[in-house]
Amino acid sequence: MxxxxxxxxxxxxxxxxxxxxxxxxxxxxxxxxxxxxxxxxxxxxxxxxxxxxxxxxxxxxxxxxxxxxxxxxxxxxxxxxxxxxxxxxxxxxxxxxxxxxxxxxxxxxxxxxxxxxxxxxxxxxxxxxxxxxxxxxxxxxxxAVEDNKSVGFRPPPDTDWVLLAADETAIPAVGGILDRLPPDLPALLWLEVPHEDDRHALPPLPAHAHAHWSTHGGDPARRGGLTRAVADAELPDGRGYAWLAGEAGGVRALRRHLVHERGLDRRRITFSGYWRLGASEEQLRQEALGG
Missing domain, CATH: 2.40.30.10 (Translation factors)
Structure with a gap:
């Protein structure tokens, strides 16, 4: 910027x-x-x-x-x-x-x-x-303006349902999205957090949103369950839109599953790696700059 x-x-x-x-x-x-x-x-x-x-x-x-x-x-x-x-x-x-x-x-x-x-x-x-x-x-x-490029959640007007998948780093963004989600737009959530009590970081879900929670206890070996959980789920018919955020490797794996195994149009997926296992933000910024 x-x-x-x-x-x-x-x-x-x-x-x-x-x-x-x-x-x-x-x-x-x-x-x-x-x-x-x-x-x-x-x-x-x-x-x-x-x-x-x-x-x-x-x-x-x-x-x-x-x-x-x-x-x-x-x-x-x-x-x-x-x-x-x-x-x-x-x-x-x-x-x-x-x-x-x-x-x-x-x-x-x-x-x-x-x-x-x-x-x-x-x-x-x-x-x-x-x-x-x-x-x-x-x-x-x-x-300094509300309509800016740093807002990523932008479902197309013809969206019938949305899928939100996130780890603990993206829970705040999920909360912000739910605050503005149209009341007639169904939302399916898959959320991965360290502890059961981390569920309290989100307010009560609206009636049209349904959440599936998993915990990893801070153990890297237990992370990555979002793709497995979504793979086992039955998704609705109609035109879906997916928003995925969290650890970069897990986000990419889930996006591949939705595109190649569920047939979701890649243009209807917004995804963001908020962090990467084993890398600091300084390292990620350096890589992005080609350094």
């Missing part, structure tokens, strides 16, 4: 769909053994406009020993190269997340909920979320 933090085309129409927003932590609430909700707000979030569903954004956290994240050149198009050129000890930690919900808060300033999957002490974002507290400072690179 490139960004321009200053210009606008009119009173309500930003010239770019994404820009940087300063924010602070308002509240922290543990949802389940594996998920914590952090609510961000403050006047720096004015103009943030989530498109709902699986709206993604980039979160910048302070590096160790710093209280505020800094992204040099954030007001222009060269911020990414300037950020990468920084000493790793000084560079803000960048991670991709999904907006669980947005609403107007105190003083009319936006509040956004972000649900973090906790993986113990194995990553900087997980450590930050587990220890976050009110008034902690962060930086968001997110949408």
């Amino acid at each position: 490139t960004t321009d933090n200053t210009a606008t085309t009119g009173a309500d129409e930003p010239s770019t769909p994404f820009r940087f927003f300063d924010a602070r932590v308002l509240r922290v609430r543990r949802l389940s053994p594996s998920l914590t909700r952090v609510t961000f707000g403050g006047p720096g979030l004015d103009g943030f406009r989530s498109g709902g569903n699986d709206q993604s954004f980039s979160l910048f956290l302070p590096p160790p020993g710093r209280a505020v994240p800094d992204v040099p050149g954030r007001d222009g198009d060269g911020w990414f190269h300037a950020w990468r050129a920084q000493d790793p000890a000084d560079r803000a930690i960048m991670r991709s997340y999904t907006i669980r919900a947005q609403r107007a808060g105190a003083g009319g300033h936006p509040e956004v909920d972000v649900d973090f999957a906790l993986h113990g002490d194995v990553g900087p974002a997980s450590r930050w979320a587990a220890n976050s507290a009110p008034d902690d400072r962060v930086l968001l690179l997110g949408p």
Whole structure:
């Protein structure tokens, strides 16, 4: 993404769909053994406009020993190269997340909920979320217009039913999708989480949605059950649309099954590898850049 933090085309129409927003932590609430909700707000979030569903954004956290994240050149198009050129000890930690919900808060300033999957002490974002507290400072690179390319869930108008498959990292996106799902559109869910109590991270399902849960207990050898579970299921007739998110290898395997064994048109599948077993987000970004 490139960004321009200053210009606008009119009173309500930003010239770019994404820009940087300063924010602070308002509240922290543990949802389940594996998920914590952090609510961000403050006047720096004015103009943030989530498109709902699986709206993604980039979160910048302070590096160790710093209280505020800094992204040099954030007001222009060269911020990414300037950020990468920084000493790793000084560079803000960048991670991709999904907006669980947005609403107007105190003083009319936006509040956004972000649900973090906790993986113990194995990553900087997980450590930050587990220890976050009110008034902690962060930086968001997110949408300034609701209809933006970082919303992936877009079923075609003729869709008769949807299939949602996700692991714990994509549970927040599933919640956002269910919030906006048309009441007459049936939804079949396959969800894989570490613990039984992680089911509580989702609110009660609407009447037209039916969920199948499985647990892996944090054991990599027990992951990957989504493809097996879907393979054993009977899918409805009609024109389906599938949204798949979570560990990259599992997502690809499920997409292959739906296309080659279930005959689902690949154009009716949205899939996203939120993470990859054995790889950090820094490694994945480096690979994407050809480094």
